[in-house]
Amino acid sequence: MARKMALPKIGVNMTEAVIAKWLVGPGDKVNEGDPIIEAETDKSTQEIYATESGIVAKLLADEGETVQCYSDIMVLVDEGEEYHGEAAEKPEQAGQPAAPGAGIRRMQLPKIGVNMTEAVIAKWLVGPGDKVNEGDPIIEAETDKSTQEIYATESGIVAKLLADEGETVQCYSDIMVLTDEGVEYDEAEDAAPAETEGPKAREATPPETPAPVRPAVPAAVPGTRVRISPLAKKIAKENGIDFRLVPPAVPGGRIVKADVLRFLQNGGPAVPTAAYEDAALPNIRKVIAKSMHASLSEMAQLTHSFSFDATQVMAYRKIVKENAEKLGLANITFNDIILFAVSRVILNHRDLNAHFLGDKMRYFTDVNLGMAVDTPRGLLVPTIFGANKMSLNEIAVAAKDLAKQAQEGTISPDLLSGASFTVSNLGTFGVEHFTPVINPPQTGILGVNNIQTKLKMVDGEAVPYQAMGISLTYDHRALDGAPASRFAQELCRTLENFMALLAR
Known part of the structure; x- marks a missing residue:
């Protein structure tokens, strides 16, 4: 057709x-x-x-x-x-x-990102009887990356919603029925193919009657033999219950664990229990959990820690901060400076600007830099594509824009993939050292730690200085410790002489 x-x-x-x-x-x-x-x-x-x-x-x-x-x-x-x-x-x-059902059509969940396969219907923005125009927002949907509005792909009157809030729906699956204005939607007629029995068969179906309430089952009479499972007996003993007083679910049947627990719930001896609340995992948390578990279970990850003298970086940032408005610059942070330095240094260490694909390596000619962002829905990693071709100010602007989109849940799923290397900064939380987890199939990730005062010997005298720590996790299947350490050493030297990097 x-x-x-x-x-x-x-x-x-x-x-x-x-x-x-x-x-x-x-x-x-x-x-x-x-x-x-x-x-x-x-x-x-x-x-x-x-x-x-x-x-x-x-x-x-x-x-x-x-x-x-x-x-x-x-x-x-x-x-x-x-x-x-x-x-x-x-x-x-x-x-x-016109064919039966003319003026009635079903709308599907559109694919809004290259990697999107499904979404959770977080909230319907329309309901039966509402008029929608093509391009109107109809759903708040939760993908594995972010929360986004889904827009109507055609116009009409909403006749029926085919998915519930909280339900996971595959891309291109039907999500609602639309009709033309003035067309009546007969739900029974729409579902007719599944009802092969016809009207007479439906009439012959007896009306539903409420299930009879099971009478309370009396407990065993003391002195008679009582059948009870070992586990049920153990639970009764732990809670100080005479198990002969516990009624089994089936008259004359065996007392099992569920019977004892029900007895306790309905007035048996009180047992102190911890208060708790169960909450379903959001879709993004499931994805993060799956990805992190796969990363640690399938990779040979190792972390090396370094520190560098941050004196020059701190002095440069102070100058930029004081003159940013006058020079029309963004608010350049320590993280922006790290991102800029990584985008230049990593080009000399291609094993870290790469993907490990099992039987081959994929080396990238540009640096597509992932940056870990804390959001209300969980950790997201937007990508700054071609960071090696950007100025420090351009990286600062791009980083802030991507972080804002990620935190607001409006970021395109296509900007949450494709990174060749990632930077994760926990220094603002006072973290002194951590082991960041690699985002497969990347071969490395850089953790940025806090700034601490350390001492170094200058002309035989202990002189204090400000040191920033970094933690490099790498996949030992893709590269060895020596080349990984050479990257970290060059990065530290570059950051200690940051002014020289800007002069290149």
């Missing part, structure tokens, strides 16, 4: 894109998830992926054309089917009667 595929929205702020290049053409077979377009948004050039499978019958937009999100971009048909133009798609225009 001929059907049209629309341009998906792949970022929170994306409203349109320019078709830079088609990667498919008429006659090509595409599968859901295949790249079909190179598109230019207002931010970057990205590949757009097919939202369904089929044979390309017709392209509806030219290269160089600007297309609005959710506008049709191509026609797909099933394999072996011939496409005869618009008439094949809309038989009702040829004078044929």
